[in-house]
Amino acid sequence: MEDGFLFKIALITSIIGLFGMIFFANEINPREVKIKDMNRGMLDEDVTLEGVVENVKQSSKGSTYFLEVTDGTGRITMIIFDSTAMNLQKGNMSINSLYKRKVKFTGKITEYQGQLEVVIKDASSVKIMV
Numbered sequence: 001m002e003d004g005f006l007f008k009i010a011l012i013t014s015i016i017g018l019f020g021m022i023f024f025a026n027e028i029n030p031r032e033v034k035i036k037d038m039n040r041g042m043l044d045e046d047v048t049l050e051g052v053v054e055n056v057k058q059s060s061k062g063s064t065y066f067l068e069v070t071d072g073t074g075r076i077t078m079i080i081f082d083s084t085a086m087n088l089q090k091g092n093m094s095i096n097s098l099y100k101r102k103v104k105f106t107g108k109i110t111e112y113q114g115q116l117e118v119v120i121k122d123a124s125s126v127k128i129m130v
Helices: 003-027 082-090
Strands: 046-058 064-070 075-081 102-112 115-120 126-128
Touching: 046 075, 075 082, 075 102
Parallel strands: 075 115
Antiparallel strands: 046 064, 046 102, 064 075, 102 115, 102 126
């Protein structure tokens, strides 16, 4: 095959792929998981989980929050960094208002000192469920 012809096919395929990504970007959501189903094979994966905030702690420096969340299958720590906490407060939601509430979180699974944790992506990744 001629190089120019192959180039045109590759270009058209790329353009179609880009339009497909733009069109379906809002339709792609992190998968919903239960805490018991999370494992080290899921490190760096974005997930959504729903649970009750059982405890809220603040780091000694005050810039990071640790939320212990249970969903009936297990317990996990959710990490909220200062920038996300400030954005939550701008939206009239304080970290402490999450205590004993059922909340839906989206974040990235990480590991710290041998324990799995979920780092919250941003303020829009925290939704109080009614």
